[in-house]
Amino acid sequence: MKEMSKNSITGAPSRHRNGGGNPLGPNSEIARKLKQYYDELVSDQVPDRFAQLLSQLEKAEPAEKKD
Amino acid sequence: MAAVSQSFKTELLGAIPSLRAFAVSLTQNADKADDLVQETLVKAWDKHESFQLGTNLKAWLFTILRNEFYSQMRKRGREVQDSDGIMTARLAVHPAQHGQLDLKDFRGALEQLPEDQREAIILIGASGFSYEEAAEICGCAVGTIKSRVSRARARLQDILKISGEDEYGPDAISAQVTGSNAA
Numbered sequence: 001m002k003e004m005s006k007n008s009i010t011g012a013p014s015r016h017r018n019g020g021g022n023p024l025g026p027n028s029e030i031a032r033k034l035k036q037y038y039d040e041l042v043s044d045q046v047p048d049r050f051a052q053l054l055s056q057l058e059k060a061e062p063a064e065k066k067d
Numbered sequence: 068m069a070a071v072s073q074s075f076k077t078e079l080l081g082a083i084p085s086l087r088a089f090a091v092s093l094t095q096n097a098d099k100a101d102d103l104v105q106e107t108l109v110k111a112w113d114k115h116e117s118f119q120l121g122t123n124l125k126a127w128l129f130t131i132l133r134n135e136f137y138s139q140m141r142k143r144g145r146e147v148q149d150s151d152g153i154m155t156a157r158l159a160v161h162p163a164q165h166g167q168l169d170l171k172d173f174r175g176a177l178e179q180l181p182e183d184q185r186e187a188i189i190l191i192g193a194s195g196f197s198y199e200e201a202a203e204i205c206g207c208a209v210g211t212i213k214s215r216v217s218r219a220r221a222r223l224q225d226i227l228k229i230s231g232e233d234e235y236g237p238d239a240i241s242a243q244v245t246g247s248n249a250a
Contacts, residue, residue: 024192024216030223031192033173038193040170041088050083053105054076057112061070 071115078124079108085125085194086132092189093136095178103139107132126196130204133186176226180219187215188223 024031086107090100110131111118118127177185183205190201191212202209223229 024188024220029229030220030227033170034177034188034192036170037173037177038088038092038189041091042084044084044087046083046087047101049101050104050108051080053108054079054112057109058071058076 071112075115075118079111079128082125082128083108086128089129089189089194090132090136092177092193093133093182093186103132103136106135106139110135123200126200126204129190129194129196130206133204172227173223176223179226180222184215184219184222187212188219191216 024034083104086104087100090103090107091097094100094103107128111128114131118124180188186205187201190196190204191198196204198209198212201212205212
């Protein structure tokens, strides 16, 4: 089964230094909406074509490399 | 030459949701976004040897995606119209009511930002990158990212009529709401 769990791998970038203060500061309404907007996009179901693409790439693993 | 490792592939798979989100934010179009993600994956695959283990794969992928986006835009000769004035006038938005801001309105406002500001505020405010990482992704100085984020924020506040003091500010815009975003 291909099961692409959302954030298993992508999780957090290495240095998460936004901890101290929200960079969007006091504009929490915007900060929140931004998150909401983005989270909705991130949780969108990933179409199969991508898993298929990676499988194809894997099969076509280049024995030769140009250049 | 090293074959693409299984873990690299697994990580690519795992990054897809974020890549798609970023791509939609840039293109404002789901189909174009998925094409962009596809291109990105192919490029990443080809260039996997240039990825340094232990560094931030997500940032690396975002960089590829972003470069691809801009090079496609250049090729297409900028079908995107970025004369903000027109868009701003057309996309009237309801002022925020009681701090409740409709997501649809927010999306519309985001769409009106110039690309450089939009990507900056997304990278920092939503994708969770640090200013340093965002600067690297965008190939610019940290200070540039900071100023883009703050301009983006100001612009969004302006479009959405959010401001500390007069959230209800009666204004020209509400008079103009002619049903473009009714329904």
